[in-house]
Amino acid sequence: MSATASGHVGIETASLATPVQTLEGIAGRPISNTRRALRRFFQQRLAVIGLLITGFLVVVAVFAPVIAPTSIETADVMSANQFPSVTHPLGTDAIGRNVLTRIIYGTRTSLIVGFSAVGLACLIGIPLGLAAGLRGGWVDFAVMRVVEVMVAFPGILFAMFLVTVTGGGVRNIILAIGVTTWVTLCRLTRSQLLSLREQEFVQAARSLGVPETRIAVRHMLPNAMAPLIVAITLAIPTAIFAEAGLSFLGIGINEPTPSLGKMVADSAQYIRVYWYLGFFPTLAIALAMLGFTFVGDGLRDAMDPRQN
Amino acid sequence: MARYILGRLLGLIFVLFAVSLITFLLTRAVPGDPFASGERRLPEATQIARAAKYGFDQPILIQYGRYVWNVLHGDFGVPFQSPSQTVVDLIKQTWPVTMKIGALTILVSYPLGIVLGLLAALHRNSLIDYFVTFGSTLGMVLPNFVVAIWLILLFGVGLGWFPTGGWGSPAHFVLPVIAYSLLPTSLVARYTRVSLLESLGADHVRTARAKGLAERRVLVWHVARNALIPFVTIMIPEIPNILTGSIFIEQIFRLPGLGRFFVTSTLTRDYPMILALVLLVAVVWGLTYLFTDLLYTLLDPRIRLA
Secondary structure: OHHHHHHHHHHHHHHHOOOOHHHHHHHOOOOOHHHHHHHHHHOOHHHHHHHHHHHHHHHHHHOHHHHOOOOOOOOOHHHOOOOOOOOOOOOEOOOOOEHHHHHHHHHHHHHHHHHHHHHHHHHHHHHHHHHHHHHOHHHHHHHHHHHHHHHHOOHHHHHHHHHHHHOOOHHHHHHHHHHHHHHHHHHHHHHHHHHHHOOHHHHHHHHOOOOHHHHHHHHHHHHHHHHHHHHHHHHHHHHHHHHHHHHHOOOOOOOOOOOHHHHHHHHOOOOOOOOHHHHHHHHHHHHHHHHHHHHHHHHHHHHOOOOO | OHHHHHHHHHHHHHHHHHHHHHHHHHHHHOOOOOOOOOOOOOOHHHHHHHHHHOOOOOOHHHHHHHHHHHHHOOOOOOOOOOOOOOHHHHHHHHHHHHHHHHHHHHHHHHHHHHHHHHHHHHOOOOHHHHHHHHHHHHHHHOOHHHHHHHHHHHHHHHOOOOOOOOOOOOHHHHHHHHHHHHHHHHHHHHHHHHHHHHHHOOHHHHHHHHOOOOHHHHHHHHHHHHHHHHHHHHHOOHHHHHHOOOHHHHHHOOOOOHHHHHHHHHHOOOHHHHHHHHHHHHHHHHHHHHHHHHHHHHHOOOOOOO
8 A cells, every 4th residue: 555655656756857845755865753853943933042042041051160250159248239330240249249140150050950850850750651651550550649649749849848858959959849840741751652552553563563662662652752852841941940939939049059049039128229130130030941941832843743 | 420530539539648648757857846946945844745745756657647537527736837726727817818819810810811812813923913922921931929029129119009018908919910810821822822723724614614604603613612622721720729829929929828838837847737738739639630621521522531
């Protein structure tokens, strides 16, 4: 059936002499799905903007010590509470620390927490989701009960608990956020596998006698990847948001490590006069969230196979 | 159907047990002592007597067993932060505040979001569409605690139109509701727009138009109905979230609601209050999820309950 169909198309392209662009994949080397998705991704303006923003933030975070105008320890009390100027582009805070430096390092903290927490969530959630979706039976039952309990837990409260138990700091924040976000990834992985299991191509493979492991690895996983990648990308801004929130409440990152959320919280008491103390960290948080959200949305649209 | 609901309710009871046990163990694992705070340290004898009064000298599982037994009899204990009341009293006193803010937020944000999303979808790529898309993106990336601070600064301190925080007159509602509505409004507007656009382009809608149905009939009967499902997905799960309050909003606007107690209870190691709050949220969530799943079957007959 498929052989006759492609043969038919082949004859047509040959007679047309110049292959039609959409038949590229048949006439020449087949275009992989990844390349097609990438091409669609770069065709979206917002996605590219998002990628540029995240790229910029990553560079800033990685090269923070080089870019920052002052050292992170510098606190010049003599020049405290200065409005933005040439020497202090975004002003100084109440104890004379350079706000731009703090924001650069705060962005670093945000990204470290965002990436690591989501990484941790992947390490817990995806294997559990795979086990539940592929094995089914009691494994599925057990995993889903754990998931149900985690879902019923108010996420921020659970994170707050963990932070108070472990005592704050970057590593413990990562732990707390990771432990509360794996559930989404686990459920998604499982539901992807469950719906794929019933699809014709998987059943076809099964009826042809393809071993179950091979079906899982070659046929189901690649198809489950797209929504997972999107979910992982979109989990990063959520984690960044959670860190900012916890630090804002005073139960997150501890001094002297800078955190954007904490900067916003600290600025609240001075904000009537020193507006810039809260404004620029806000901008940085919004920028980070915006960048990752745009990339995530762009990936979703690019990898949706229903699009052409 | 009845069997399904019964099964889900049994599942919820299991979840409540698990949630309460985990919380119970966690609260006991937290370093810090609820009686250690305050200016002067209590004499050792008093501390021991206090511990005995609240049962802290017992093995942990016995403590938990006793707690469950009490809860089943409607006794959630006495909050350490205000020992003259019971936990139930305190929740009865604070939840209405949160519910009022929450209900107002839903009443403002859902209709507003739907209208904005509708306008954006029906006038695709127009100025309205860009405005709505831009605004809703902004609403989703700006943390509400940040927005709250700027609202206070602008309308409370700067213009002096509304109080900067506190509780009492209807004027106290305005800023918290605006700050709190931002995210749900944006979410609803975005989803309304996307699901309407998807629905507008569907084959059955083209068919309905092709057979000459009036545009209004097409929109109401063929487009709106299918666009409802994503609504249920996005809007209903937000409701328990909104009704149990935002920690940030209540903290910033100094609202005497539930959300604020999440923070104060954790910080002051108020075990009975923490447990009660967690159980409350778990119940509200569990019931909402069940309700959502039931609603799906009504909206889409293809979905069957397992």
